[in-house]
Amino acid sequence: MIQKIITNKCPNCGKGHIYKEKNIYFNFRKLKMNKECSKCGFIFEKEPGFFFGAMYVSYALGIAQAIVVFTIGTFFFETIFDLRILPWITVTVLLLSSFNLRVSRIIWIYLLRGI
Ligand SMILES: [Zn+2]
Numbered sequence: 428m429i430q431k432i433i434t435n436k437c438p439n440c441g442k443g444h445i446y447k448e449k450n451i452y453f454n455f456r457k458l459k460m461n462k463e464c465s466k467c468g469f470i471f472e473k474e475p476g477f478f479f480g481a482m483y484v485s486y487a488l489g490i491a492q493a494i495v496v497f498t499i500g501t502f503f504f505e506t507i508f509d510l511r512i513l514p515w516i517t518v519t520v521l522l523l524s525s526f527n528l529r530v531s532r533i534i535w536i537y538l539l540r541g542i
Contacts, residue, residue: 439469485531
């Protein structure tokens with residue numbers, strides 16, 4: 428399942444793509460999603476505002492990335508709570524925001540695919 432999420436595949440058939448764009452990892456252009464799977468017809472956006480809940484997934488991803496940067500940063504600074512780590516966390520989360528947006532929607536579709 429993780430491989431299907433990473434490769435942008437439909438949760439129902441595993442063949443069609445959720446996003447029209449090939450590069451979903453480092454792409455700061457506007458989102459281009461398919462409305463439904465080209466292979467099986469699975470509808471990705473079940474209702475208007477369906478992806479509102481994906482914000483929580485995106486938030487969790489951002490926090491996880493911040494914790495990883497913080498943990499790595501503790502090896503480079505003398506004190507554990509050094510404020511010089513904050514710019515590094517900010518830059519990392521901003522650079523990964525596009526990735527988080529796209530992957531959080533895919534995870535949200537996978538979480539609620541049975542509903
Ligand atoms: Zn499909």
